[in-house]
Amino acid sequence: MPIETWLTFLLGFMILGSIVALEIKDILSSIVAIGVVGLAVSLAFLFLQAPDLAVVQFLFEIFALIILVRAFIRKDFHVMERASSGRWIIGFTLIGLAAVFLLSLKVFRVLPPFGEPLMETSRYYLEHGAADTGAANIVAGIILDYRAYDTLGEVTVLLTAILGTLTVLRFRARDGKGGGR
Amino acid sequence: MTLYALCFALFLVGLYGLLTKRDLIKIILSSGIMGYACNLMLVLFGYRRGGVYPILERGREAGPMVDPLPQALVLTSIVIELGVTALLAALAIRLFQKYRTYDITKIRRLSG
Numbered sequence: 332m333p334i335e336t337w338l339t340f341l342l343g344f345m346i347l348g349s350i351v352a353l354e355i356k357d358i359l360s361s362i363v364a365i366g367v368v369g370l371a372v373s374l375a376f377l378f379l380q381a382p383d384l385a386v387v388q389f390l391f392e393i394f395a396l397i398i399l400v401r402a403f404i405r406k407d408f409h410v411m412e413r414a415s416s417g418r419w420i421i422g423f424t425l426i427g428l429a430a431v432f433l434l435s436l437k438v439f440r441v442l443p444p445f446g447e448p449l450m451e452t453s454r455y456y457l458e459h460g461a462a463d464t465g466a467a468n469i470v471a472g473i474i475l476d477y478r479a480y481d482t483l484g485e486v487t488v489l490l491t492a493i494l495g496t497l498t499v500l501r502f503r504a505r506d507g508k509g510g511g512r
Numbered sequence: 513m514t515l516y517a518l519c520f521a522l523f524l525v526g527l528y529g530l531l532t533k534r535d536l537i538k539i540i541l542s543s544g545i546m547g548y549a550c551n552l553m554l555v556l557f558g559y560r561r562g563g564v565y566p567i568l569e570r571g572r573e574a575g576p577m578v579d580p581l582p583q584a585l586v587l588t589s590i591v592i593e594l595g596v597t598a599l600l601a602a603l604a605i606r607l608f609q610k611y612r613t614y615d616i617t618k619i620r621r622l623s624g
């Protein structure tokens with residue numbers, strides 16, 4: 332089977348899983364549905380010849396699942412009030428998003444077609460990557476050598492996010508109830 | 513073309529959840545869906561027909577390879593997404609401790 336068929340199937344599956352995750356009442360089912368969508372993304376990365384990304388996405392999915400379950404499942408007294416807005420708002424949002432989708436179809440024709448990327452910078456990386464960086468894995472060569480500053484910035488962002496998480500969780504709530512977890 | 517449109521549809525599903533849901537957990541999950549769609553779209557742009565993964569191997573002829581640049585950038589993006597999800601979850605926990613609800617229409621006293 333050509334790769335488009337597989338990817339179309341996977342993307343349809345992902346859209347279905349996302350809609351289920353957003354519309355289902357139970358929070359645990361919702362989080363698990365998101366996990367399934369993420370694993371489908373990992374599988375799609377494998378089909379797109381990106382094994383590094385597939386592994387990282389898999390790990391991300393497991394960690395995100397652990398974080399979300401740990402954070403929210405203990406609140407089992409979580410009562411679902413009406414989880415959505417009114418019918419009018421949903422209707423208007425759907426119409427607006429459908430309009431955006433229809434308008435965007437023209438944009439996708441301008442893009443290079445699937446399977447034929449431009450690869451102007453990447454051609455250099457592919458040809459000279461091994462000689463320049465000495466890395467057999469060209470993705471690793473780009474991350475850690477050609478674009479090392481980008482990776483440094485990424486680590487800074489990650490550090491900021493973790494510091495923010497710790498800071499937010501550390502302080503006690505002001506009314507004295509709750510308390511740090 | 514169809515794949516791009518489907519990927520954009522996935523993004524729009526996330527945007528729909530972000531705009532209409534009132535539950536804070538659902539909003540966090542929606543932002544995760546949008547992140548998936550963005551990452552997948554970037555990697556879709558970099559796929560080359562008949563290309564193999566961009567890893568050189570001894571004994572394998574250097575055939576056409578897929579574009580390694582989007583893969584490298586998406587790799588960093590995925591990791592950042594994990595940090596952002598953790599930060600959002602921490603904020604949601606803190607809000608829950610203060611207001612005892614996840615409904616964003618009831619979280620109104622944000623002045624202090």
